[in-house]
Amino acid sequence: MRTTTVGVIRIATTGPGDVSGLMAMIGSGAIDPAAILAILGKTEGNGGVNDFTREYAVAALCTALAPKLGLTPHEVEQRIAFVMSGGTEGVLSPHITVFTRQEVAQRPAGISGKRMSIGMAHTRDFLPEELGRTAQIAETAKAVSAAMADAGIADVADVHFVQIKCPLLTSDRVEAAAGRGKKTATTSAYTSMAYSRGASALGVAVALGEIGSDIRDEDVLRRYDLFSKVASTSSGIELMHNVVIVLGNSAASASEFEIGHAVMDDAIDAPAVMAALKSVGFGADPQPGRELVNIFAKAEASPNGAVRGFRHTMLEDTDISSTRHARAAVGGLIAGLAGTGAVYVSGGAEHQGPAGGGPVAVIARLKH
């Protein structure tokens, strides 16, 4: 088995088109552009269908990285997994997290135990009518397994976060399907984002054995008892396939980083956030020599309209979408417990954690 080392660097941005931080680190040698596997970002759009900050950020990064990699911008976009989650409501702060991976000859002597590892895979392109349905679930499950192998992770218990980027429906795509006599899961672009996220998350759950593989089309966005504890899915207008990134710990990794996770049962589950922090050495009695790199979490308005018995108004607000409400609230809680707003809290947690809750993963850097 090959040994890899993984880097995780969080870089603040001054706007969706800002690549200066990353370029400076490449310039100084702190980041080797050829080692970049994935970039996850929080951009400051509305996180909805018409959030163009995501594609703008990707375009800016591809254009900037192209000469460094000797590729065209389009080739950069094929090579690196870009996952931009729109929406920095409340105290959330725009930033990107750059994941690098390099092979190393062998593990340094000082490293023991499992360390953070990363793997990646893609599905094929989907037809519009496949989004939010079993085809998307099954293809995603296959890609998750492939990404685990790519990460050198054999045990599902070592998988702590599976980030997926998935497509959505636009008017054009719905009409294209209709033109072929096919009905999409929904005709609403906005609703399609939920379907795509939900089916992708169920694909993770299937791959990790969290649920059985006998899911039906009608379970998506309905049977919320079916979920993954580590899936995080984001839909964007810019692609028609799923990109799967598996984050976990592996004995084959020689990285300085460790990842852990917990599951928030609802949007105010502070103990879960603290448990996730504790799982990588933070908490009431923090281990020395560790620094917080980033937190990755999903947030949603609980579909039953209440949190611990108290009514919330997120789902019935015509002015602000519920995903924006949820990111703001959960972002506020996590930022408070983490001490920073530069965390990755993404909206739309259908089948990602229990209804109204969501996964929360923490990456720590070990100083030695």
Place this chain on the structure above:
Amino acid sequence: MRTTTVGVIRIATTGPGDVSGLMAMIGSGAIDPAAILAILGKTEGNGGVNDFTREYAVAALCTALAPKLGLTPHEVEQRIAFVMSGGTEGVLSPHITVFTRQEVAQRPAGISGKRMSIGMAHTRDFLPEELGRTAQIAETAKAVSAAMADAGIADVADVHFVQIKCPLLTSDRVEAAAGRGKKTATTSAYTSMAYSRGASALGVAVALGEIGSDIRDEDVLRRYDLFSKVASTSSGIELMHNVVIVLGNSAASASEFEIGHAVMDDAIDAPAVMAALKSVGFGADPQPGRELVNIFAKAEASPNGAVRGFRHTMLEDTDISSTRHARAAVGGLIAGLAGTGAVYVSGGAEHQGPAGGGPVAVIARLKH
């Protein structure tokens, strides 16, 4: 000195016009309508200039209480202090908190120490051009002192929360002033809410000796080093004077309740929220026989555009006002630490706590 007892009851609402919970408690005898001094509520509007859920809630309450009190609805509105804070973003849950006060012959034997007390006062009506300026500050300071006396509180250290309801400017009011040759502090209705909240808070700070009384017009919304640690001010379209409600602890109170507070230094100051909880017996090692009644806090987007060095986007969002962002985020944090979204988090914390932060008060009920 007279001895009073104070009641604090939190009641969930199903909408801004919902009075059924209060009416049921009056019907059962749990609340004596004649004892109601003030009602603070969170209503589910946008919290901005055109948030009519506040006045709707007040109208519904006045209409419902009128026959119980043998008054007209208008007389009810004069008698009881209604403070409706619009905006239940994120996990915040619409509710009202009913404060009652009754004189009792003497303190029951079992009660020792200071207990929660409440006092109230009004300023005169302001002219539009007085809002956000020294006239509003000075009149508010006088009213705070009057309300302290009404609460039986002599020591400013016993004041833990001063809730003020204050006016805002509308196009009509700006024009009325202009017609008299007077220039208002701003011509924007939205901005005027900040001016009025800020000047009112400075009035509290003056009254409690937190700052000197030599404030100038130009300090309002500029010198954010001047603030009160216990002021909470909300502006609404429905009045032209300030209503001041002082909450604190007093040896003259025989109530079952206790109040404490802390100051959040910024919007992610989780330790301050925990300190406020601890001040009335909650926290890591909670005292038995106590239940949380409600938390009252103010939230705002830090005016310098950052929280602990990380940029936030609240002030530059044209789609969602920064007050909505801030309530959602701080509401998420407080709800997480309190275990409930039915807390009173109000937006617009100008001169209420340090810039970007705000006061947080907690009321506990002692079971015996």
Place this chain on the structure above:
Amino acid sequence: MRTTTVGVIRIATTGPGDVSGLMAMIGSGAIDPAAILAILGKTEGNGGVNDFTREYAVAALCTALAPKLGLTPHEVEQRIAFVMSGGTEGVLSPHITVFTRQEVAQRPAGISGKRMSIGMAHTRDFLPEELGRTAQIAETAKAVSAAMADAGIADVADVHFVQIKCPLLTSDRVEAAAGRGKKTATTSAYTSMAYSRGASALGVAVALGEIGSDIRDEDVLRRYDLFSKVASTSSGIELMHNVVIVLGNSAASASEFEIGHAVMDDAIDAPAVMAALKSVGFGADPQPGRELVNIFAKAEASPNGAVRGFRHTMLEDTDISSTRHARAAVGGLIAGLAGTGAVYVSGGAEHQGPAGGGPVAVIARLKH
């Protein structure tokens, strides 16, 4: 056949709770409260699920009219049809239109031809799972026929506007249905507004013979070739049945008013607006002695994402709902051609006019 006279008075409001204009006209004798049949209003909320300005306006009107009618507010709400359409985007101006009806002994000598008449009917309460489906369509059709009879209109060609107020689904209602093992047409409150409006409009089309009666559940919000040219439907949270108001011209009416209509083929159909104006004597060569009372129109974002081949962005905007966009745009056009923003333009025109278009009716007052 009885002879009736109908009054139509437009009154500007200063807010959703403002009843002063109506009360002044009752005080002066200009309006007999006992003759009020219906009040249609534009209130300044968001027009969505959480638009409380509608119920606030109704509550304020009922409370104010109660003593004038010797009824309780609740009885007033049962007696008069209140249809509040939320959303005064752009130049639209908040106002109410009061419709009165009185029997008269006989037609005055000076009146010839058909004059404006009004009729009203209700359906039974619907179950949540009936909304947006054939049950709502069939019951509505029956009520339209009943309202025509009430208006003294026999010929469907004399019907120029059918205003319907219909229910929507809330989380509670969806759960209530689910508790009985029933699935509602949608679980989204917002989407349910469209279903309810659409089914109600189809009911009008059936009653007026514009389409056949063999509609199926699955045609609602899909077969947009099925529509009524005179239906205008608004959904609100405050009721569970449909209220139907038929406006047309009748030989049995002795009123000073005349009504006409046209159908906008799309949201920029200026010629249709001008045709509607011309149908009651306005236009390039206006008839003397007539004044415009009000215009009633429906607006929607064309579901195919384009207007005359040019893409619009209303359906993919996560920040502003498409109904708000559409009201603003169509309101701007109609206000421009009418010379006033105090017109009734209501959003959500599903099955009301062709896809992307909507009915537009004009009421004129004849001075003699």
Place this chain on the structure above:
Amino acid sequence: MRTTTVGVIRIATTGPGDVSGLMAMIGSGAIDPAAILAILGKTEGNGGVNDFTREYAVAALCTALAPKLGLTPHEVEQRIAFVMSGGTEGVLSPHITVFTRQEVAQRPAGISGKRMSIGMAHTRDFLPEELGRTAQIAETAKAVSAAMADAGIADVADVHFVQIKCPLLTSDRVEAAAGRGKKTATTSAYTSMAYSRGASALGVAVALGEIGSDIRDEDVLRRYDLFSKVASTSSGIELMHNVVIVLGNSAASASEFEIGHAVMDDAIDAPAVMAALKSVGFGADPQPGRELVNIFAKAEASPNGAVRGFRHTMLEDTDISSTRHARAAVGGLIAGLAGTGAVYVSGGAEHQGPAGGGPVAVIARLKH
């Protein structure tokens, strides 16, 4: 005097990053990239401070044009004037209008009269504290005169539209000024957009002799009786100087195009729109052989809160900014009269036309 020919091509876009239409026309030879002087666009963002669709569109265009011009993207941005106006509310349709200019040896024989001409100039970079004040006014006036000369226009009566792109304040810029001991006109980014637009428009009015040059800082956004009838100004985060583009008719132009204009007195001034159309041969009795190329207009919520005596709610809406309301409404009117939503209606008309109104210019293409 040199003779120039001018091209004006409107191209629909599928998103802010879509350059395919322009590239196709360059590919087919329909547009010579070297001749492009300016590109005005409507992009589908919110038009506010955080509207990144503008800079994204510019970045995409610069990147695409760079290889065609043998320049770097940055050099393209310096060479071509890009004015992206954010906000396609209602029926407005995203598009760009490409303006080209080329010198020709002499006027073709068939062309008589004045034809459309275009000129351009820049101001120096402004300091943050100069925005919205006399420095910006005076520098803009100088640039307008320079752009007129560049267009070969000597008579101010031949100037029909002056498009200006101007800066805004961000938190950073406000702080930078404060750091130098300077106070900016406002600390609000959003309000700064209005100041910058207003001062720029006053600069046009000064240059064209519409008002005197004795403007004071305090007149900006206050003395709305001072305005230009042809100024159109848009603020954006991406620059610190003003870019001035003068559009008019000139005897030195050999172009196929003609431009005319009118001034809307308020947001519902349909006759003004019709007058502008008529000025270039459209209207009730249209001249043959002409086609409409585009309409350029400015829209705003009237600052006094009413349109022809009826209250509007645009200025007091906390959920939707007034610029979005105004664009939607005026866009609806102009689209209705023009028969297309692909028109350039831009928000924020401070000192551009009378208060609440704005300029409207029409470009026609003469077929021969």
